[in-house]
Amino acid sequence: MIRYQITAIDPVAHLFEVALRIDKPAPVQQLWLPAWLPGSYMVRDFAKNLIDIRAFDEINRPLALQQLDKQRWQVASTAEVLHLRYRVYAWDLSVRTAHLDQTHGFFNGSSVFLAVSGREQHAHDVEILPPKGIAGWQLATMLPRMSGEDWQFGRFRAKDYDELIDHPVEMGTFTVGTFEACGVRHDVILTGRHQCCMPRLLTDLTAICESQIQLFGTPAPFERYLFMTQVLKDGFGGLEHSASTALHCSRHELPTSLDAPLDKDYRNYLTLCSHEYFHSWNVKRIKPAAFMPYQLESESYTSQLWAYEGITSYYDDLMTYRSGRVDKQGYLELLSQTFTRVYRGNGRLLQSLTDSSFNAWTKFYKQDENAVNAIVSYYTKGALFALFLDLTLRLETNGKKSLDDLMRALWQRFGQKAVGTDDDSHQQLYGELLGRDASAEFAWLSKVDDLPLAELLAKFGVELKLRASSGNSDQGGGDADGLAIGFGAKYKAEGLGIRITSVSNGSPAHKAGLSAKDLLIAADGLQVGAQFEQALQRYAAGAAITLHWFRDDVLMSGELPIEVAAKDTVSLILKDEQQAKAWLD
Structure with missing residues (x-):
């Protein structure tokens, strides 16, 4: 048995204390901490937050502890x-690592629990103690409980190290809600100040969860599930686990009454919940062979993230529609925004989906101001590829098959049998459903061309309309008229002007000489502000105006050509309800 005890020893200093006991250790016992955690494909070097690691024998005599590299130690x-004792600095307010202060505590096991080399497959006991000096805290986790009642501190047991780090822990004072979906208990906790109407949230989540369980088939792959959300002023993010998800949301994204309209903010939160819940099947159980088992000490490469994040990103919006949370027009607006995020990136013409998947570690998860020109998201373009597969299959089989059938086949042949997928597994199963070779369809994964979706959508009664953006806040969808004159840069109002955040290659902003971080202060001798793009509309195409901006503390200038705005914004318009039924009913 490997035994841990973890305490929020000093919330003000953001410190957890961990005591680790190893019975009958190896003569030279090594220990290590993961460099990354499943679902977030970037090396994060969690060991950097470990402080004052010490080793002792059974009568508390100090033992020499040798560090071997950035994340491994050994004791002879x-x-x-x-016995080992150490502290963990926890001040990363995210779903990926650990955070602790006087208001709450949160951690993923990969951030705090040293693994014992050679004993990773053994059972792991964990005792989680309440914070010192703070009363009234509750605790939420899906770690199998050995002592204590629900929402209490106590002792827990994981069958192995992988299970230990797959159940994040939230502690503090939180609101609890419970519902059943297809006979399975689901809990929702909200940590932080909020005015959420819990009955409304539970009703909507019930519908979404039941729709997903029914898609794959009962029983669900877990006996109980937990949504844990940290409510913040401004927050967004989620990370999937086998029986829970850790989420961040903004206060304004939660419903405040039973009859409140499903606005864009609340829809955003429901889609996030839908996305992480779908991962319970698609990546937590159906997963690449490269992840079986996870190799957490260094990068673990796969070209299949388009399938695990892209297909999930297609279904997250789709399941909010199928569950009746959004109407048909609302769903088409969400899909329009996905199209727009892809079409506004020049990187889609340079990077394929398989390349994007493989290089997630160094490109997608380490985006900079040039990302728009260099990469494509395997989330968003992956979702469009999933749409392409779905519509193609529905069309060729006259509605007898859909992408749902592919997901069920993946679940039955891989997920339920704990067998990892190879690079061609999706293609092989898809070909079986089509009744022919699917090489032509899957060749798009390695191309950098736009998918032929306009023609496919038209056969399902939906028009794909490309238009110019109506301004800096236009995310796609709707029926707004686009601006006639384009700029080609993202920005935000700041001080005396606007701060440039990214510039699209080949755009007027690029030709003028602007770069990310520049502070644009004047155009044609006039001060600029948040409505700069609208101000450009008074000029005629073919003209040019002088811009002035600061780069650091140096005043610079350049000529901005007045050009017709690029059509990079998508609106999906329902043209034929009867045709659309073959896809959306």
Whole structure:
């Protein structure tokens, strides 16, 4: 047995304390901490937050502890019992690592629990103690409980190290809600100040969860599920786990009454919940062979993230529609925004989906101001590829098959059998459903061309309309008239002007000489502001105006050509309800 005890030893200093006991250790016992955690494909070097690691024998005599590299240590000893004590600095307010202060505590096991080399497959006991000096805190986790009642601190047991780090822990004072979906208990906790109407949230989540369970088939792959959300002033993010998800949302994204309209903000939160819940099947159980088992000490490469994040990104919006949370027009607006995010990136013409998947570690998860010109998202373009597969299959089989059938086949042949997918597994199953070779369809994964979706959508009664953006806040969808004159840069109002955040290559902003971080202060001798793009509309195409901006503390200038705005914004318009039924009913 490997035994841990973890305490929020000093919330003000953001410190957890961990005590680790190893019975009958190896003569030279090594220990290590993951460099990344499943679902977030970037090396994060969690070991950088470990402080004051010490080793002792069974009678508390100090033992020499040797560090081997950035995340591995070893102890040479004849002790019958090896004890380690260390502290973890927890001040990353995210769903990926650990955070602790006087208001709450949160951690993923990969951030706080040293793994014992050679004993990763053994059972792991964890005792989680309440914080010192703070009363009234509750605790939420899906770690199998050995002592204590729901929402209490206590002792827990994981069958192995992988299970230990797959159940995040939230502690503090939180609101609890419970519902059943297809006979399975689901809990919702909200940490932080909010005015959420919990009955409304539970009703909507019930519908979404039942729709997903029914898609794959009962029983659900878990006996109980937990949505844990940290409510913030401004927050967004989620990370999937096998029986829970850790989420961040903004206060204005939660419903405040039973009859409140489903606005864009609340829809945003429901889509996030839908996305992470769908991962319970698609990546937590159906997963690439490269992730079986996870190799957490260094990068684990796969070209299949388009399938695990892209297909999930297609279904997250789709399941909010199928569950009746959004109407048909609302769903088409969400899909329009996905199209727009793809079409506004020049990187889609340079990077394929398989390349994007493989290079997630260094490109997608480490985006900079040039990302728009260099990469394509395997989330968004992956969702469009999933749409392409779905519509093609529905069309060729006259509605007898859909992408749902592919997901069920993946679940039955891979997920339920704990067998990892190879690079051609999706293609092989898809070909079986089509009744022919699917090489032509899957060749798009390695191309940098736009998918032929306009023609496919038209056969389902939906027009794909490309238009110019109506301004800096236009995310796509709707029926707004686009601006006649384009700029080609993202920006935000700041001080005396606007701060440039990104510039599209080949755009007027690029030709003028602007770069990310520049502070644009004047155009044609006039001060600029948040409505700069609208101000450009008074000029005629073919003209040019002088811009002035600061780069650091140096005043610079350049000529901005007045050009017709690029058509990079998508609106999906329902033209034929009867045809659309073959896809959306």
